[in-house]
Amino acid sequence: MKENINENRLKEQCIEMAAILGLDVPVPEKVLLTALADPNYAHHLLVVRNETEYLNYLLMHPPAVAEQVAIDIPTPTLLKRAAQSLLKWAGTGFSTVSNETYERRVNACKTCPNLRVPSSDQNALYSISGAMNHKSVCSKCGCVVKVKARRGTDTCPDKHPFKVGENRWEEEYLETENN
Numbered sequence: 392m393k394e395n396i397n398e399n400r401l402k403e404q405c406i407e408m409a410a411i412l413g414l415d416v417p418v419p420e421k422v423l424l425t426a427l428a429d430p431n432y433a434h435h436l437l438v439v440r441n442e443t444e445y446l447n448y449l450l451m452h453p454p455a456v457a458e459q460v461a462i463d464i465p466t467p468t469l470l471k472r473a474a475q476s477l478l479k480w481a482g483t484g485f486s487t488v489s490n491e492t493y494e495r496r497v498n499a500c501k502t503c504p505n506l507r508v509p510s511s512d513q514n515a516l517y518s519i520s521g522a523m524n525h526k527s528v529c530s531k532c533g534c535v536v537k538v539k540a541r542r543g544t545d546t547c548p549d550k551h552p553f554k555v556g557e558n559r560w561e562e563e564y565l566e567t568e569n570n
């Protein structure tokens with residue numbers, strides 16, 4: 392029963408991603424999971440979405456990193472968050488921050504008490520992000536921080552310990568469902 396629910400949710404996300412790309416049929420599950428884990432791949436899909444030949448090529452050839460991993464079904468909560476993040480990001484044309492902003496964010500994460508090693512029972516999204524076995528995941532939101540920090544639409548979910556109104560990235564603190 393639980394497997395059916397997860398499978399249905401994954402299929403829904405494949406349909407939503409197809410809609411983003413202007414496709415009539417759901418994207419393959421491997422494409423969805425790769426795009427969630429690899430911003431560059433997601434970015435390239437969006438950039439070529441009006442170029443049928445290139446788009447089909449990318450859909451047929453997701454990066455090798457995804458092919459090395461046996462794809463299991465991510466937990467509904469994590470997939471929901473990751474998919475929401477991807478959809479929000481897609482809405483801005485997959486905007487990314489400058490290198491300067493990215494470095495500031497990642498450096499803040501490196502010293503943050505919320506940075507954790509993903510537990511071994513966590514799922515394929517972390518594996519295909521290369522995020523297993525070292526401190527790489529924000530325990531407040533479940534995101535891989537090196538991916539999260541690059542996205543223009545993402546925000547740090549924790550208040551700065553000293554700076555009122557700011558988060559740990561020294562940006563405006565926003566209330567979200569993950570706070």
Ligand code: SF4
Binds near residue numbers: 503531532
């Ligand atoms: S996103 Fe914010 S709360 Fe999460 S690890 Fe980075 S600095 Fe810490």
